[in-house]
Amino acid sequence: MRVARTLRREHVVLSGTAQPAPGPGEALVRVHTVTLCGTDLHIWEDDYATELPIVQGHEIAGVVETAPPGAEVNLGDRVVVSPMRWCGECHACRIGRMNACRSSSCLGVYTDGGLAELIAVPATDLYRIPDTLPTGLAPLAEPASIAMQAVLRGRPEPGERALVLGCGPIGLLATLHLTSLGVEVTCVDVDADRVAFARRFGAVRTAVAGEATGPEPSLVIEASGSPAAFGAALDAVATAGRVVLVGISDRSVTLSMRTLPVKDVDVLGSRNSQRRMGEALALLAAHPEATAALVTHRLPMDRVDEAFALLRAADELVGKVAIDVVDTVHERLTAPAGRTGVPA
Numbered sequence: 001m002r003v004a005r006t007l008r009r010e011h012v013v014l015s016g017t018a019q020p021a022p023g024p025g026e027a028l029v030r031v032h033t034v035t036l037c038g039t040d041l042h043i044w045e046d047d048y049a050t051e052l053p054i055v056q057g058h059e060i061a062g063v064v065e066t067a068p069p070g071a072e073v074n075l076g077d078r079v080v081v082s083p084m085r086w087c088g089e090c091h092a093c094r095i096g097r098m099n100a101c102r103s104s105s106c107l108g109v110y111t112d113g114g115l116a117e118l119i120a121v122p123a124t125d126l127y128r129i130p131d132t133l134p135t136g137l138a139p140l141a142e143p144a145s146i147a148m149q150a151v152l153r154g155r156p157e158p159g160e161r162a163l164v165l166g167c168g169p170i171g172l173l174a175t176l177h178l179t180s181l182g183v184e185v186t187c188v189d190v191d192a193d194r195v196a197f198a199r200r201f202g203a204v205r206t207a208v209a210g211e212a213t214g215p216e217p218s219l220v221i222e223a224s225g226s227p228a229a230f231g232a233a234l235d236a237v238a239t240a241g242r243v244v245l246v247g248i249s250d251r252s253v254t255l256s257m258r259t260l261p262v263k264d265v266d267v268l269g270s271r272n273s274q275r276r277m278g279e280a281l282a283l284l285a286a287h288p289e290a291t292a293a294l295v296t297h298r299l300p301m302d303r304v305d306e307a308f309a310l311l312r313a314a315d316e317l318v319g320k321v322a323i324d325v326v327d328t329v330h331e332r333l334t335a336p337a338g339r340t341g342v343p344a
Contacts, residue, residue, distance in 0.1 A: 001117035004304045004323075007053045009046035012304050020120040027073060027123040028066040029081065031325040034114045035059040035139040035295065037169065041311040043109065050109060057114030057323075058083040058107050061129065061138035071123035078129040080141045081114065081121055082277050083107035099149060099272035115301065117325060127277045130285040136298070136322060137284065137291050140173075143320075144280035145273035147173035147223075150246035151181070153270045154219045158182030163217035163236055164203070166224030166247055167194035169294060169320055174221050174246070175201040176290055177283060186213050188232075189224070193317045201290050217241065225249040234259050234267075242266040298322040 001019050006012050022028045034057040042048040043056055060081040064073050073079055086093050086101035093101050107113045107121070129138045147170045156162065162178050164171050167189035178185045179202030186205040187198035195206040205214045209232070218241040220233040225247030233243045234255070243265060260267065273280075284291045296319040299307045307321045 002301065003055050003112075003117070004057075004115040004301055005053050005055050006044055009052075010044060010305070010308070012044070012056075012308070014302060014304070017116075019118050022066060022068070022120040025068050025122055025124070026120045027064055027068060027071060027126060029060075029062040029079060029119050029121060029126070030065050031057075031060060031062040031114050031117060031119060032078075032135045033061050033137075033139055034108075034323045034325060035143075036307060036311055036321045036323065037143060038311070039109060041308060044308040048109075054108075054110075055112035055115050056108050057116075058109055059139035059142040060108070060114035060119070061135050061141075062114075062119075062325075063135075064126070065118065068123055071126075073123055073126045073128065077126075078135050078138070079126040080129060080138050080277060080281065081107065081119070082125040082127065082275065083109070083113065083142065084272055085111075097274065099274050104272070115304065115323065115325065127281060130281055132288070133281060133285040133291070136324065137295060138281065139322070140169075140284055140291060140294060140320065141277050141280040143169050144173045144177075144283055145276040146170060146246065146270075148177050148276050148280055148283065149273035150174055150221055150223070150244050150270035151177045153268050154221060154242045154244040156181050156183050156219055160184070160219060161186070161215050161217045162219040162221065163188065163213060163233070164198075164221045164223060165189075165229045165233055166222065166226070167191070167198045168223065170246060171221070171223035172198060172201045172290075172294060172319070173283075174223060175203050176287055178202070178221075180283065180286070183219070186217065188213060197293075197317060197319070200293050220244070221246065223247045227251050227253045231255070234263070234265065237263070237265055240264045242268060244268045244270050246270040294319045295322050296320065298324060300327075301325050 064077045085105040086098040090102040187203040190209045
């Protein structure tokens with residue numbers, strides 16, 4: 001079978017390797033599509049806590065080729081793969097918050113992942129794709145599950161106002177989830193095109209960073225990872241409101257010691273998700289237009305280097321970049337610019 005292996009900084013090689021042999025409890029999945037995120041870009045740039053070489057890809061959809069006895073998936077089922085691994089023994093795991101496992105791992109980030117024609121994974125990590133959701137969009141369930149975790153961490157209530165800072169995929173998917181829960185959302189980003197894009201995900205107001213954002217929010221989702229945005233979140237949130245941080249950065253933040261106690265604000269971190277892939281698939285299937293809009297570029301696996309380069313393109317709107325691993329007619333007809341079309 002073919003795999004796309006990142007050998008060194010900004011260098012991916014397609015090569016042949018033996019097909020994986022499923023172990024006890026594992027299913028064999030033929031990979032259809034992998035979507036890429038910012039973490040994938042950092043790995044490709046060798047700017048992440050990942051040892052190269054590695055087969056990347058943690059947002060994965062495919063079709064079951066073999067399943068172990070007693071599995072809840074069957075031969076031919078369209079599925080997405082939950083890539084998260086946890087120890088089950090640390091404090092976070094013991095209290096049901098395996099998303100924050102002290103020694104968590106992730107398929108395609110720390111171990112070989114989905115940019116391969118076949119992968120062997122525990123059958124319990126597979127989730128059936130709803131009939132109305134194309135396989136080529138289903139990998140979005142992984143980032144959607146992360147966005148949903150952040151939203152639910154903030155305890156949203158129908159009718160309240162929320163502010164989402166950052167209109168990348170996580171911010172947009174958080175907006176989609178919030179609006180589906182009856183929350184009125186305002187979106188802010190430094191890029192005017194990304195801000196305008198947020199309207200397609202349910203935002204009722206949008207603003208470029210620095211502009212007025214309208215009524216005071218009681219919930220803020222910080223999805224940009226910018227230290228300045230964290231400060232803006234604390235300034236914007238209502239007294240006794242909640243701020244959820246899902247964006248990540250190694251940069252430091254300086255705050256007045258008055259800010260949190262005087263405003264009596266709940267500041268909450270959010271990482272990964274607590275097995276919300278099924279909920280995420282349902283969210284995507286319920287909003288087909290927004291889901292399709294999020295994948296702005298689609299390329300075949302033999303153009304994988306171009307796909308990574310697109311993630312850091314500054315001259316055009318880039319949402320999610322999808323890599324079709326299967327050899328389909330769609331791949332052979334992909335336009336040079338790689339603009340999206342959605343395979344079944």
